[in-house]
Amino acid sequence: MGRLTLRQKERFLRKRKRIPGLIRKALKEEDATIFGARSVNVQVKPHLRSPTEDFDIFVKGNPKQSAKRIERRLDRKFGGNFFKVEAGKTEGVFKVKSRLSGKGLVDVQKQKEQVNVVKRKGNKFATLDFQKQKIKESLANPEAKFRREKDKFSRLRIKLNERSKKEFKMGKRKPLSKLRRRVFKKINF
Numbered sequence: 001m002g003r004l005t006l007r008q009k010e011r012f013l014r015k016r017k018r019i020p021g022l023i024r025k026a027l028k029e030e031d032a033t034i035f036g037a038r039s040v041n042v043q044v045k046p047h048l049r050s051p052t053e054d055f056d057i058f059v060k061g062n063p064k065q066s067a068k069r070i071e072r073r074l075d076r077k078f079g080g081n082f083f084k085v086e087a088g089k090t091e092g093v094f095k096v097k098s099r100l101s102g103k104g105l106v107d108v109q110k111q112k113e114q115v116n117v118v119k120r121k122g123n124k125f126a127t128l129d130f131q132k133q134k135i136k137e138s139l140a141n142p143e144a145k146f147r148r149e150k151d152k153f154s155r156l157r158i159k160l161n162e163r164s165k166k167e168f169k170m171g172k173r174k175p176l177s178k179l180r181r182r183v184f185k186k187i188n189f
Contacts, residue, residue, distance in 0.1 A: 004080060004081070004082070004099070004100070008079075008080045008082075009100060011078070011079065011080070012078055012080070012082050012100055013100075015077075015078060018077075019074070019105060020055075022073070022074060022077055023055055023070065023074070023105065023106060024121075024123055026069070026070045026073045026074075027055070027057060027070075027123055028122050028123055030057075030059060030066050030069065030070070031059075031060065031124075032057040032058060032059050032066065032108075032124070033057060033058040033059075033111065033115050033117055033124045033125070033126055034055055034056065034057050034123060034124065034125050034126070035056050035057070035058060035115070035125070035126035035130070035131065035134070036052075036055075036056035036126075036131075037050060037052035037056075037154065038052055038055055038056070038125070039056075039125040039126045039131060040128065040131055040154055040157060040158060042118075042120050042125050043118060043125065043127075043128050043161070044128075044157055044158065044160075044161040045161055045164060048157045048160055048161055049157075050153070050154075050157065053103060053104075053105075054103075054104050054105055054106060054107060055105065055106045055107070056107045056109075057106060057107070057108055057109070058109060058110070058111035058115060058126075059108055059109075059110060059111060060110075060111050061110075062110075063092060063093070063094050063108040063109050063110050064085070064094050064108075066094075066108050067085045067094040067095070067096050067106065067108040068085050070096050070106055070108070071083045071084065071085050071096045074096070074105075081099065082098060082099055082100065083096055083097065083098060083099060083105070084096075084097055084099055085097075088107060088109075090109075092109055092110055093107055093108065093109045094107075094108045094109075095107055095108075096108070115127075115130055116129065116130055128158050128161070128162075131154070131158065132155065132158055135151045135154055135155050135158075136155075138151050139151055139152070139155075
């Protein structure tokens with residue numbers, strides 16, 4: 001790989017806001033299932049969404065090849081070699097990263113089990129029930145201690161969303177004062 005010129009770097013920085021849209025389009029063609037924070041954000045109410053930078057996806061085929069296809073597509077759209085594929089810390093996970101910032105954009109792994117999906121704007125997202133199951137497994141795993149706070153917060157967001165939907169169906173919209181206080185306390189408001 002040759003070094004990137006100053007002009008190429010500037011072009012990348014100008015176009016970087018297009019990255020999520022380009023990734024979503026590539027994931028439609030890969031027939032991939034998005035899970036994790038992006039999946040939760042799509043299915044919960046706007047005030048319960050949390051910021052996230054990367055896409056976590058399941059593919060049915062070879063994850064390394066899928067990651068390379070996504071990386072090549074992004075490089076083509078940006079007109080240079082701005083992205084790279086690396087093996088993740090976990091076995092079987094491959095990351096598409098930016099060469100300039102070093103940030104991970106997409107984490108690709110093989111789909112090992114059946115995942116129920118919800119389709120939104122042509123993309124497939126893992127259901128909230130699947131997310132709850134994965135969060136429960138993660139919280140029970142002592143090796144995943146580093147994810148504990150993030151998983152607790154995701155579980156709380158899902159619980160608030162379900163409670164809100166349940167109350168709406170029943171025709172009563174009571175204030176979620178206790179739960180809201182817990183949410184705001186978690187995000188330090």
